[in-house]
Amino acid sequence: MVPKTPTELAIDQMNVEEMRVRRITLADGRYFIFYEFLRSEQLDSMSQHPEGEPTRSLTETKEAGV
């Protein structure tokens, strides 16, 4: 049997977190995306208290730019 690599062992040991995407639309039409990473126990907790909202809109325009 081929021994597992350190990466494969690490994956065995960890729960790969679920990536959640939450989008906001700013007043000027630009999108803003929050990436959130949830472990399985957090997902279970959310399913019992499903007040989280997947998307919402804001009516603010923020300063800045890159």
Place this chain on the structure above:
Amino acid sequence: MSELRWNPLLGEWVATATQRQERTFLPPKDYCPLCPTRPGGFPTEVPEPDYEIAVFENRFPSLRKGPENPTVKSSDLYPVRPSQGICEVVLYSPNHNSSLAQEPVEQIYKLVRVWADRFRELSLLDFVKYVFIFENKGEAIGVTLHHPHGQIYAYPFIPPRIATELAQSELHHKQTGGCLICDIQSEEQADGGRVVAENDSFVALLPFFARWPYEIHFYSRRHFQALTDMSIAEQRDLAAMLKMILVAYDKLFAISFPYMMVMHQRPSDGGVYGAYHFHIEFYPPLRAANRLKYLAGSETGAGMFINDTLPEEKARELRQFIEPVVWADGARNG
């Protein structure tokens, strides 16, 4: 005013984006627009009090989804087109004083997943022909905001550097039946003198043809074309390789090392690019702790780079600072 103007001499597009002159320039730390908006605090660009990783459309873009009409007339000699595309900002961390090198490898792994998601989503847009993920780090590169962040440009055409690499890869494949980067990687590993670090999925090296003194390329061991082709193990190994190399860069001169990091992937124009090979390139502008490598007459005017250093020596310097990456669960990588 923003438009794409054709350069008939070089056969490439130039973007004019005069509104970018107004963008925020090196604000004080307390007024960083990329920090979260804390309760009662300065309202930043981020409309929430915290985030893990966030992505948003640049307020001062050089390309936009619904571009204005060009302000100048198009002609046969000088074609002009609207600057359609997307410019995104990727916030790596809510911590203003951090950098990608300082982030835990777990956070870098999350970022790799976000990059893959952005590549997938932007590639689906019909006007997008190439998704370019990059980071400019440090004032030496012209960064205007210090908060750890990168950028993504979704271009309406395949940019010239990529087009050249695609053509060279295709030519090599026709001539040898092989992949150019797989063959470069084999030759570099056989030599070994320019390899800086390795793990199960990636090799980091200063290529034989390095143009910058500390230029490093990451080549995937497996032949694939994009972030979305990677397995979980490869995404984790990419995160670990980023951590290893960026920490080594910072240790080299005991400073937060400036660089340009660019990701080269297949185009998103629906074509088949099986001969191409995913890779990442770093172009640090330093040639010594307090000396910059300038793009002067030969580099800018003729396109020929002059590297005042030997990649073999610079690889040896960097290897001294390579340390294994330890994940929070105790796994070691590298």
